[in-house]
Amino acid sequence: MRRYLSIVLVVMRTATAARIALLTDVEGNWQYVRNVVRQSSCLFLTSSGQDETLELRDDCMLVFGGDAGDKGNDTLKCYEQLVSLKKRHPDRVVLLVGNRDVNKMRFTSELHDTEMDLYSMAKEVLEGPMWVPVDKRMTLTQFLAKEQKKEDGDGADGTIEAVNSKTNRLKWILEHTMGAHDGSTGRL
Incomplete structure (x- = not known):
């Protein structure tokens, strides 16, 4: 636990000038993610045909608070998008796990x-x-x-x-x- 907290603190220190977006409890509801993104100045979606990709602006950081799936019809899509975003921006995306995860x-x-x-x-x-x-x-x-x-x-x-x-x-x-x-x- 101590190691994890120090990692989060290091990430936070390196991103002091960055804006921080918080996304949590999407529970497999991609439409909910879309609604949050529409109101966010840090997150946006890009489209390629029928597919959408969750993106993060350069001056931002995302903290995902957990519970990516279960109740909605797009559980796998929500997990895939969050993991993909983390892989593309490992220093600016923090994925916390909730009870549903x-x-x-x-x-x-x-x-x-x-x-x-x-x-x-x-x-x-x-x-x-x-x-x-x-x-x-x-x-x-x-x-x-x-x-x-x-x-x-x-x-x-x-x-x-x-x-x-x-x-x-x-x-x-x-x-x-x-x-x-x-x-x-x-x-x-």
């Missing part, structure tokens, strides 16, 4: 091949997020049963193991444990 690190463990067995996985994962009241919680088993019913019609012939795929797991994680409703739309 950090919680994606779960994917590497919960979608790993060794974690796909329903009978050996952690009870805390199988039962869903403990912060959601039990009567409103969708457990992984319940979610997979619904998916099985969609495939079989009545669910009587199949088992939930048949639909326990990484794709379905990812849908459950996004929709029922991360609050990223429609988070899998256009991604899976």
